[in-house]
Amino acid sequence: MKKPVKAYQDDNFLNSSDGRTIRIITEYLQPKSKFKKYKVMDTIVFFGSARLKSKREAMKEYNFIKKSNPKQVENFAKKLREAQLLLDMSRYYEDAVELSRRLTEWSLNLETNANRFIVCTGGGPGIMEAANKGAKKAGGYSIGLNISIPFEQFVNNYVTPDLSFEFHYFFMRKFWFAYLSKALIVFPGGFGTMDELFEILTLVQTAKVRKKLAVIMYDKKYWSRVINFDALVEMGMISKSDLNLFSLTDSIEDAFDIIVKHLKKYYSNEKEPKIIEPVLHLK
Secondary structure, eight states: OOOOOOOGHHHHHHHHHGGHHHHHHHHHHHHHHHHHHHHOOOOEEEEOOOOOEEEEEEEHHHHHHHHSOOSSSTTTHHHHHHHHHHHHHHHHHHHHHHHHHHHHHHTTTSSOOSSSSEEESSSTTTHHHHHHHHHTTOOOOOOEEEEEEESOOOOOHHHHHHHHEEEEEEEHHHHHHHHHEEEEESSSSSHHHHHHHHHHHHHHHTTTSOOEEEEEEEEEHHHHHHHHHHHHHHTSSSOOOOOOOGGEOOOOHHHHHHHHHHHHHHHHOOOOOOOOOOTTEEE
């Protein structure tokens, strides 16, 4: 009689619907183990579009189209406008690099035995890559919480290798974004960025996140055009006080000052506890 396979070695079981609970638990325990190893106590999270590119890459694409023969390029005018827009939007990429670099340099100068306020992103391209790049430029660690999806998402080259994670479940990935974060900065983005932003705002609004969490939305013009918060207040869908859950800013300097002042006020004297244990209210 063939010897049966142990349950934890049975790939068919582990990948079945009955093994789903085990798979979910591993997406909690593996990051927890790595964060403990690297003494990661808390994070500053960057959200933003995966589609934005560096100024260098955007300029390269723009010049390629501009120098092409319009008669040989289908929808030339449209593609040139799109390339121009991508070039204009590349400033967000560059700003994310610089803000991340400054915040990482600041955190590296703290007197602590733990790794405090580590830059954390979704690990992919665009704004995520920019933030990880800025942290690496400063000589610090950075985290990448990647997710397996059909397009756009791949681990960028700037994430600290041992702090790079590949998630299957969005909700476990979001847990790790929320659990360690003490500040969150949201650059322009689409559905994914807004999903992450509104989930955090909802958790704070409903006191499911009870810690002091700074939420900064970068570029007033963009976010005021994309989301009409004043209309939500006027229609009675949110309270006017809910507008205090986040800050809008237009500059690297303002964003840096808001975040650092917040962290100094609420967390500079915080004791360094054992790294992260599970609690439902995320405190």
